[in-house]
Amino acid sequence: MSVTLRINPIACTGHGMCAELLPEVIELDRWGYPVVVSPAIPRPLLDHARRAVQACPRLALLVEDRAGKHR
Amino acid sequence: MPVPAITAGTARRVPRLLAGLGHPPGLAGHEHAYGPLRAPSRRPGRLIDVVEVSGLTGRGGAGYPAGRKMRAVAAAPGRKTVVANGAEGEPASGKDRLLLTRLPHLVLDGIALAAQAVGADEAYLCVHGTDGALLGQLDRAVAEREAAGLDPVPVQVTGIPDRYVSSEQSSIVQYLNGGPGKPTFSPPRPHERGVHGQPTLVHNVETLAHLALIARRGGHWFRGAGLPSAPGTMLVTVSGAVRRPGVYEIEMGTTAGEVITLAGGPAVRLQALLTGGYFGTWLPAETAWPAPLTHAGLRAVGGSLGAGIVVAWPAGACPLAETARVVRYMAEESAGQCGPCRFGLPALADALAALAFSGGREGAIDGIAELLPLVERRGACRHPDGVAQLVRSLFTAFPADAHWHQWQGACGGVRRPPLLPLPGDEERDWDWG
């Protein structure tokens, strides 16, 4: 089951915690907003991804399977 | 927009929508022009079948198959809503306005049909709230139909904020739900959960107008014009350096050159066409001229059709300067909800203005190229994507001009008065509702 990372750009305020917790996949642009380098999350990073989702102060980070359900 | 003309092109198959223009306004003239709408005695799903056979696609710019959208909403449980989007946000488009002012009953027929087909009990017709005259006109048309007992689902004519992004379908849904006229994050999409949480069918008014004729004449009739891959007719707004700018009805697949000819031909030598509006693309004249006006046809040459907008660009005018103006407008029209759009578009506008008007700086073009992936697909709606697409096409169509500006500075064309229409501050309703 492939899981992808998605950002709700309206909720996101560029806090930057996701980039700290998942630097392999998320970088910050010049304005501090997250850029998802590759939406597909490799299995070893899944726990880190979930932690980043929990940590986001605005709950703007989403981990979804192909059906769009939250994982 | 200037007075629309009725195309005299392939007179056998067009005009269809615009056939009613010669008839007196009002319900009687409408029925005389197109024939009465038969009472919906057949089962509601029948119309959706017919629409699917017709191959009608959305005329609001996305080109999504209309039948598929209707089927998705009809299949959803619970109560439904129909929204007719007549809030033409693109400044260079005038077709929706033409339909609503001169042929409102076509659109209202379409709304009634769509409501019946998907089982909706609520219907809205949305136009810009600042246009008091149009709102009054539409109210009168609705009242006329009410008196004739025509629409089982009453149509609520609604004024929405006059902002560029407010005419996006999720913005309209949020506004109708009592929120600001700004785009929302999807999922859920309107056809899943829209107005009052109900599955909502959002269609451009032209799409609904076509629906009104398809219901009368059938899906095969619709396919009698246009191409097998892009059937039917469409309304295009032709402006710029042509002799007779206006709204024309053409068969799908008519080439850009044929449409320009229809509009009286070029007024001066053309260097390019801007297709699809400010959400569209620049195309060099030689590339655009033979291209068929369909979504696929223009995509094949690197362009986009959008809501059927063609602007003829004269030689001697500076496309960089005009694009810089347009991008500045688009930056101001950002809903400001998403960081990459809120900061990226002004940065893009600044960089373009510098290149166009000051020029002469190494790396200016590269700087702009770096900004584009920072705004594309990073917003909740397609607003920044449209701007990025326009800018990309600018550099694809005018590489020589761009380099000239970067190394030599502004060209003479920047001193000419601007050609592309942009609503001024006074005309814009700055409220989000």
Added chain:
Amino acid sequence: MNIDLHGPGLWYATRATGLVTLLLLTVSVLLGLLTAGRFARASWPRFLSQGLHRNVSLLVLAFLALHVTTTVADTYTSIPLTAAFIPFAAAYKAAWLSLGAVALDLLLALVATSLIRNRLGHRAWRRVHWLAFACWPVAVAHGVGIGTDRSTAWVLALSLGCVLAVLAATAWRLVAAARLGRVQ
């Protein structure tokens, strides 16, 4: 083991756990302000403030539970368990004790909503979390007003230190917010 339920033993425990709870709560508030203000240094990433804020808050609950236990177990004052949650459920220093109950109730609301934050959604969670700015001063007032250590200098100094720290951090937080509003 025979715990002397009467006499100073539990009383000291109550005061001690109360003080530690207040200190931890202050630290939690400070960390929360740092998180919201997006404090970050090379050695101190943002997730550290947030992670510590959560863990310290849970520690607050633990020490608060001890504090309530020793208070209720102490037979010198007949304070029922209900007084920990319901104001004016006990006669002993009713007003000041009630402040403690209020602070505890607010804290429970803060922690509970934070635990189900995902399901609650950000907007609702945030509205409840503003109560933290009510919870902390009420806890401070409870500690100072309950009076048992009012005369002890170092306890007063500690309380004052907590207040000054939170005031300073709040000022920083407001400046950070203004700066964010300007730059971003």
